[in-house]
Amino acid sequence: MSGAVDARLAELGLTLPAVVPPLASYQPAVRSGVYVYTSGQLPMVDGKLSMVGKVGAEVTADEAKDLARTCALNALAAVKSVIGDLDRVERVVKVVGFVASAPDFTGQPGVVNGASELLGEVLGERGVHARSAVGVAVLPLDAPVEVEIQIELRAG
Structure with a gap:
């Protein structure tokens, strides 16, 4: 750290x-x-999906909300892999969530x-963003949720 x-x-x-x-x-x-733009991040934990299925059927809304947190954490990991230090984040510009x-x-x-x-808890005011939340028929690997983020970096 x-x-x-x-x-x-x-x-x-x-x-x-x-x-x-x-x-x-x-x-x-x-x-x-x-x-920095992330690809869609699935709720993968230790290399596998923690749940599969449709929200409102096999997966509850509360479970899916927790899965979206996991997606955002995975997105931050992807961002850090590109920039090295998350302190370089000026702000989260946009979040797109697919359910x-x-x-x-x-x-x-x-x-x-x-x-x-999650982004607000971790980044404070820098985590406030524009957002879309879209319902879809199916996601890769039958994931319930997928999240992508766009980050603006600090100058320098």
Whole structure:
């Protein structure tokens, strides 16, 4: 651990996981100028999905919210792999959350709050962002949730 963000993670009892290896032909995160874009991050823990299925059917909204937190933690790990130190984050610009939803499930924003809240807890005001929460029919590996983030870096 090196900086204030790492210290905050420790204070929260969180550890950044190893970066989830790509499932196909892409990079987990890419830097372009002062921005870092992550690929969609699944709720992988120790190399496997912690749950599968549709939110509102096999997975509850509360379970999915926790999974979205895991996705955001995986996204921060991907960002750190590109920039080296999360203290370089100026702000989270955008979060996009995808929720594999049962046909009658409409609580996607509450699920994606799991990711948004984690980013706020870890980064404070720098974690406040614009966001989309989208219901979809299915996600890779039958994951219930997928989250991607866009980060702006501090100058210098």
